[in-house]
Amino acid sequence: MLMCRELAGIASDYIDGELTTGRNLSVKMHLMMCRPCRSFIGNLRTSTELMRRHTASHVEAAVIDRINQRISEALGARPERKD
Amino acid sequence: MIQQTDLDERRLVEALKRGDSSAYAQAVSQFSPGMLAVARYYLDTGSAEDIVQDCWVTVIDAIQKFEGRSGLKTWLHRIVANRCKNRLRSTHREIPTDFSERLDPELASRFDASGRWATPPKLRFDASAEALLENEALSNCLDKHLAHLPETQRSALILYEAHQHRSDDVCNILDVSASNLRVMLHRARQKIFLMVETFQETGQC
Numbered sequence: 001m002l003m004c005r006e007l008a009g010i011a012s013d014y015i016d017g018e019l020t021t022g023r024n025l026s027v028k029m030h031l032m033m034c035r036p037c038r039s040f041i042g043n044l045r046t047s048t049e050l051m052r053r054h055t056a057s058h059v060e061a062a063v064i065d066r067i068n069q070r071i072s073e074a075l076g077a078r079p080e081r082k083d
Numbered sequence: 084m085i086q087q088t089d090l091d092e093r094r095l096v097e098a099l100k101r102g103d104s105s106a107y108a109q110a111v112s113q114f115s116p117g118m119l120a121v122a123r124y125y126l127d128t129g130s131a132e133d134i135v136q137d138c139w140v141t142v143i144d145a146i147q148k149f150e151g152r153s154g155l156k157t158w159l160h161r162i163v164a165n166r167c168k169n170r171l172r173s174t175h176r177e178i179p180t181d182f183s184e185r186l187d188p189e190l191a192s193r194f195d196a197s198g199r200w201a202t203p204p205k206l207r208f209d210a211s212a213e214a215l216l217e218n219e220a221l222s223n224c225l226d227k228h229l230a231h232l233p234e235t236q237r238s239a240l241i242l243y244e245a246h247q248h249r250s251d252d253v254c255n256i257l258d259v260s261a262s263n264l265r266v267m268l269h270r271a272r273q274k275i276f277l278m279v280e281t282f283q284e285t286g287q288c
Contacts, residue, residue, distance in 0.1 A: 003198030009185040012269035018250075036203030040276075043204055047276040048244070049212035054225050055245035064115055067136050071107045074140045 002026045007037050011044050092155055099146045111139060114156055117246045118163045124238035124257055125167035125178060134170065138163050157252055160242070164256045180235050182263045187273040205284060221279070224288035228278045236271035239264055 007030055013019050014027050031038050098106030115135060122131035141162065149158060171178070184191070193202040208215070216222055229237060235257075242253045243264075254264050282288060 004200050005186070005191070005194040005198035008190060008194070009269075012272050013265055016268075018265065036200045039204040039207045043208045043280065044272060044276050046208045046212055046215070047279050048272050050215055050225065050279065051229070051240065051272070051275050052244040053212055053216055054222065055229065055241050060116060060119065063119065063132055063135075064112055066132070067111050067115055067139055068108055070136045071111060071139055071143070072104065074143055075102055075104055075107065 002030045004030075004034060004037050007031075007034075008040060011041055012048075014041065015045055015048060093151070096146065096149060096151065096155060099142070100149075102143070107139075107143075110155075114159050115139075117156060117242060118159055120238045120241035120246075121160050121163045121256055122167055123234050125164070125171055130170070131167075134166050135163060138166060156246065157248065157256075160246075160248075160252075160256045164258070168258065178235065179233075180259075180263070180267075182266045185266055185269055187270055187277065189277055190273050204280065208279065208283060215279070220286075220288070221282055224278060224282055225275070227288060228275060232271055232274060236267050236274075239267040240271045243268055 007014075007027060010019065010023070010027070014024065017024075019027065031041065095106055095110060099110060118135045118138065119131060122134045125131075126134060138159070142159070145162070149155070153161075193200060195201040229240075232240070238257060239253060239259075242248045242256065243250070248256070250261060250264060253259075254261055257264070259267070278288075
């Protein structure tokens with residue numbers, strides 16, 4: 001039977017649907033009986049979503065400015081294509 | 084059926100091929116964060132920015148040959164990865180990675196010898212991610228902890244979560260096996276879980 005420690009080790013694979021059918025079933029059965037693991041999976045899921053939203057909105061303005069400057073110089077050195 | 088995003092990307096590619104400077108500004112802003120995440124996986128911060136700048140200059144010519152077999156984002160990320168790998172080969176530097184243990188040591192210490200929780204999660208996060216992010220202090224704390232993640236874990240996380248690459252694309256770009264990618268993602272997520280838990284319990288970052 002799957003223990004809590006083992007479940008914690010494969011929790012991301014479970015959240016992302018990367019487990020085999022058998023393994024997925026044993027996680028589901030464990031979760032039915034174990035409240036701490038249900039909390040852990042729920043919290044890990046929220047943390048993952050938190051990170052997804054946070055990193056998606058993170059823009060490094062200073063670096064972007066420097067890249068745009070390089071591109072402007074490079075584009076300025078060649079004629080614009082009309083085709 | 085052609086999706087709107089595909090149509091937008093085709094228009095963007097055509098504008099880039101014409102050398103349209105506003106299209107470059109849009110593309111730089113949209114794709115550079117992911118390109119930097121790739122480069123920082125392989126190189127130090129300064130070299131990573133140099134490589135990304137160089138790649139964009141290369142793109143001005145290379146875009147003429149872009150046929151759209153992969154998405155523009157994947158194409159750009161692969162260009163950066165290939166350049167970084169070439170740079171690494173020339174300097175013989177190894178990427179430090181630890182795939183030996185799936186559990187973060189702090190989390191691992193919360194189980195007893197039989198594998199049950201000795202210190203279980205104390206509470207269930209009671210708000211959605213969207214609601215949690217409205218808390219500026221938590222948002223700043225996330226920034227701090229993301230900055231302290233090992234570059235390998237942060238890059239995997241940014242490409243997989245923020246840029247929504249498929250696993251096999253991330254493996255290809257970062258030159259890592261599927262099982263090792265799973266370990267990197269899980270280790271990063273556990274760190275953020277532990278951080279949010281501490282913040283929720285104590286208000287401390």
